[in-house]
Structure formats: C-alpha cells, structure tokens
Amino acid sequence: MDPVAAKYIGAGLACFGMAGAALALGNLFGQFLSGALRNPSAAAGQQGTLLLGFALTEALGIFSLLIALLLLFAV
Numbered sequence: 019m020d021p022v023a024a025k026y027i028g029a030g031l032a033c034f035g036m037a038g039a040a041l042a043l044g045n046l047f048g049q050f051l052s053g054a055l056r057n058p059s060a061a062a063g064q065q066g067t068l069l070l071g072f073a074l075t076e077a078l079g080i081f082s083l084l085i086a087l088l089l090l091f092a093v
Contacts, residue, residue, distance in 0.1 A: 025090065028089045029086040029087075029089040032082055032089060033082065033083075034082075035078060035079060035081070035082025035085075036082045038082075039075050039076065039082065043075050043079075046071050046072065050064065
C-alpha cells in the first residue's frame with residue numbers, strides 16, 4: 019500500500035470522531051430542550067451541566083480534527 023494512501027485513509031478514519039461529536043451535540047441539546055419544555059422551572063438549574071457537556075463533547079471533536087490534520091501534514 020502506498021504510504022500517501024495510508025495517510026489519507028488514517029486521516030479519514032480520524033474524522034469519524036468529528037461525526038460522533040456532531041451526533042452527540044445534537045442529542046445533548048435535543049434532550050435538554052425536551053426536558054426544558056417538560057419542566058421549565060428546572061431548566062435554569064441544568065444550564066451549567068449543559069455547558070459542561072457541550073465543552074467536553076466539542077473538545078473531543080476538536081481533538082479528532084487535530085489528529086486528522088497531524089496525520090495529513092506532520093507525518
């Protein structure tokens with residue numbers, strides 16, 4: 019196998035983490051909105067947890083992008 023092709027395949031596989039982060043963020047905000055519509059008085063108490071979950075999920079997507087870019091340009 020050509021090393022350049024292997025590099026592109028590895029970078030493409032690393033991008034699955036970004037797809038997972040996108041799905042997780044959609045699920046996170048969808049579930050929060052569903053819960054907030056059911057019980058609006060409790061939504062304000064869960065805002066900090068929502069933002070922490072957003073930050074951690076987005077960080078994993080950014081780490082996945084970083085790995086893909088390192089495979090493409092640094093190796």
